[in-house]
Amino acid sequence: MWQEKDCFCLRLKRAAEELMKTYQKALAPSGVTPVQHIILGNILACKGASLCEIAEAIGVERSTLARTIKPLVKEGYVANVKPARARNSRLVLTEKGEAVFQEAHRLWEQEQDKVASGLGTSGEKTFSDFLQMVGRVSS
Template sequence: MNEIDIGSACNCFAMRQAARFVTQIYERHFAPLGVTATQYSIMVALSRRRDLLMSELADALVMDRTTLLRALKPLQRDDIVSIARAEHDARAYSLNLTRDGLRLFKQATKAWQAAQTEFEDKFGQSRARALRQELFSLTTVD
């Protein structure tokens, strides 16, 4: 059996290294607004649908609830996201962007566009599109 160079053969290592590189680009653009890439992802999901359940948000973002709660705390503290008991289930919580949250989301979307452009300028638009499709196929259930 040939010895494998784990550093160059490991899918997880390569994906996590690339994820850190890409995250650094986006977070540099979000930093002036005090938003992280994870928090922006949360705002995107909440901008698409009102009264999103915490469990639905965790599933949509492929995050465990503990990590999601950690990211939500500053958004709730800063009145960007409201968290309330769900109407149909007292054990569930529904999430919404507040008025301030919608305003911040619009500002952050401009920062996101700048980060998106920077990444695509470095990587290429068509390669970026193909990469997104492949990556989403990993987490999309048919």
């Protein structure tokens, strides 16, 4: 018989929170959170995509992204530009935003390396496979 302490969902949530804390601490010197780092990276990669396109690329609701992006715009990292004759505005990184992203990305890569090293080669593959599987099971 299952007990609450065996709940897969709760155990995964706790593990995710602990892992997020390590990334938050690692990225803190850059001034952005791990989620903001991902957003900045996607804006840079998508080169002038709309809010809806970025939300889809990241896998979040448009309204969630709109709220999360406000501090990035306020800090001057992201500009919301509307090209002439365009129907929708586009998100682009400012020079300041690109510099912050590069610093955050360097810190993120260091943390990725630490986590991967802690998992070991087989653990890293097992963890990645597990995350893929959870995505399929919950769909």
